[in-house]
Amino acid sequence: MHDPEHSSDRPSEPPQPQPAAETDSNQLPESQFDLFISYCRRNLEFIQAFYQDLQKQQRSIWIDWADIPPSVDWRAEIHQGISAADSFIAVLSPEYLASYECQVEYETALQMNKRLIPIVCENVNPKEAPKPLADLNWIFFRSEDNWDESFAKLAEALDTDLPHVRAHTRLLLRAQEWQNHDKDESFLLRGTDLERAEQWCIEGATKQPEPSTLQLQYIDTSRRTERAQQRSLIRLQRTMLGTMTAAFLIASGLGVFAYRQYQMATVNEIKTLGAFSEALFKENNVFDALIQSLRASRLLKQATWATPETQQKITDTALQAAYWVMEANRLEGHKDWAMGVEFSPDGQILASTSGDKTVRLWQLNGQPIATLEGHQSGVFFVTFSPNGQQLASASKDGTVRLWQRDGTPGPVLSGHKDAVNSVFFSRDGQSLWSAGEDGTIRKWSIEGKPGVILRQHPKAIYSLAPSPDGTLMASAGEDKFVRLWSIEGKVLRKLKGAKDLISQVKFSPDGRAIAAVDLKGKITLWDSKSGKILRQFAQPDSERPLYGLAFSPDGRILATASADKVIDLWRWQDGTFLESLKGHSGMINGITFAPDRNQLLLASASQDATLKLWRFDRSILSPLIGHEEPVNSVSFSPDGQQIVSGSSDKTLRLWLPNGDLKQVLKSHQDRIYSVSVSPNGKLLASAGADKKVMIWDWNGTDNKHENKQLPTAQTIHRVQFSPDSQWIAAVDADGTLYVWKVDGTPISQVKTSSTRLDNVNFSPDGQFIILGTEQGEIQLWSIAGFLKQQTKPVKTFPAHAQAIHDVVFSPDGQTLASTSNDRTVKLWKPDGTLLRTLTGHQDIVLAVRFSPDGQTIASSSDDRSIKLWHLDGRLIASLNGHRSGIYGLSFSPDGQKLASASDDKRVLVWNLQNLQLDSLLDRSCNWLHDYLTTNQAALKNPDSIRDRQFCDDRRR
Incomplete structure (x- = not known):
């Protein structure tokens, strides 16, 4: 101020x-x-x-x-x-x-x-x-x-909620005092204070303000410390009193009371750990959220007395961490900032450099191999020879050092007049090129003899990179230009376009593009043959410095690392931002992908002195990213091999379920609100704010999809094919229901009693159309009646006190499900008899779908969650991760996946095969195995030791 x-x-x-x-x-x-x-x-x-x-x-x-x-x-x-x-x-x-x-x-x-x-x-x-x-x-x-x-x-x-808020302040002050005293145990909560804090945490889970991660860590540490002290006291009592006295205590009721206290304390600890995991997840610290959910789940397996509500809550907490975790391990050992990071060509070893003057070698599981010492100052860069048997490191001390893969030191290359920032081996492994802050690029023999010196840069060079075929190299630095060279040292082009000092330059894996990042946050790509700018992009309204750059080995993803501790992933061919990786506590200096094309693995090095490994596992969750505005509708193709989405950006996008974009269709003139694929897989219908229903000739393989248009009077909110692919129904913003033959022949246009319609669906036999109205009624209309020019529904019954957003039949036609502004899902018999009401959403429920076998119901809400229910109303799981309301749902034909479309501009494809706690525990244990068995901090942490023992027991 x-x-x-x-x-x-x-x-x-x-x-x-x-x-x-x-x-x-x-x-x-x-x-x-x-x-x-x-x-x-x-x-x-x-x-x-x-x-x-x-x-x-x-x-x-x-x-x-x-x-x-x-x-x-x-x-x-x-x-x-x-x-x-x-x-x-x-x-x-x-x-x-x-x-x-x-x-x-x-x-x-x-x-x-x-x-x-x-x-x-x-x-x-x-x-x-x-x-x-x-x-x-x-x-x-x-x-x-x-x-x-x-x-x-x-x-x-x-x-x-003043008592809750004041308790929040009081607990925050105590937690900060504990933190400010180096987490001294004497400042922890005990006894009644601890019980009250745990109760506040549990009761305040749905109140504002929510507990902070510091408060939850404070409560959790207090409980764990008290439980450890209690275990020690019990062991001491058993030693001193013997078994007869213990038996007397149990017989007198004191033991029963103590056991009940133990049960209560255990449940409170489970809930606190769950809340801790939730808070970490909201802060994008998903790896630590996974660890805390594992601990909560581990205790839950022992606490057979926990209520079903507690079991469900912890399962959901574990599920969200398992779905979203990407950090796979933390490599700790450097004593100062980490900067350079590189995989060996065979992908079996990771090398890292640091301000502690060392190069460290690691196994992929995080186990340290060797520490290479010899540099006199911080080490900036490291690279492997093509055969992987040698390494070269570049340092602030002005030298390049060569090493054998086993850590044996080799020649020292001296000649640069200032820090050396980059180095690489020639394709045949017989020479090296280095670049530094003295503005020179130097060639060396593998024995360390100096060769040609290139002096085209007037200022410091921060990055030097070879082309994949070894015939070119690119250099960049303080003067904002990229220079393209032949491998013999001849300048071919001077590439312009960067906005500031260039911190890193790289070739794409196919060698066709050159990418650079600068301190203004810009990513620039040039064509390596013509030198023309292909594209330039950045995070919107951001000038954060970028220091790291890496292409995935398949060339599809570009990763950039920034000063604000974030790794961003991009589809570089069109500049589409995919997602961010967060977890480092310091700015990120370097990133690199492992060479394996089949399993993407990214390593990052940070100012926080740690390395992190990030694994791209799309087996349980695939984001479909590319729409520029909210996604309003989504549908699987009948064979489950493709997904189509419709968005307010006026486009339809065709995707593979793994997230690959196949095609973009651009014929609508305004927002698209609904898409539907015909059950026979031949046609696609789309509709929206341009007052048109478009019918596309689509078999999922053509590169060109022609369409015909069915004009309507108002914005269309929903379009749907009949189960036999013979009819198309649509509803609009003033409550009109349209029915056409699949060839576009109009059958009926009826103004219903509703002021607006958001939904329309067919019965499984195709004989009826079902609607939910703005007034909260459910209406059934007969196809046969339309053919006879009838304009009244065959059945109407009141369902909700507020507007209905969606209503569908179950696959067997025996059950209806409806959703409403009243935050509920209701299940009905077709005659209007209410079966049950499903409550749990915290906001408007926007969509509902039955699984293909009819045994599971999925509902989505403005509360950003998807809930899966049994037919009897029991909650199976909550799926969290969307950042805004969820408007569209679609099950895959085999029922094993669920696609969701959201206001957050994304479609998420969820794998639903492992939703039970035991499956989540197995996945969590497998994911955390390397961390629990190699990370030095985890090997010393009592809780991590118990986590490892628990996971080892499950693996046996």
């Missing part, structure tokens, strides 16, 4: 705050402040009036003009003020959103999981606000708003 717009300097004659209550210096207060006000100086006049009215309500307030003593670390004081406040008020204005210090305060509160209350003092564009703030209900205090009404809303927000 020392920038001109947001300063801690006190204004003249500010209102004075209420003094904080006096507390014992050795005891933390339950809560120091009701609220923290985060604001921009330009809004000071509003803030003073706002502050005075808050004081009239007897609120205790932290604000920077009153609560930062002179001559202190003002950032630390602000951090402590946010920690000690129950609620964080962000006073939104254009200046607030533009202020760096305001952003720091908001992000601090977000990290602590503080209750956020955004108020608006000047009009702002919601799209410019951070998403977590934009998603909340804003309270308006603009000049045109009623001040008293706004204050009443604010008071209601501040007082909602």
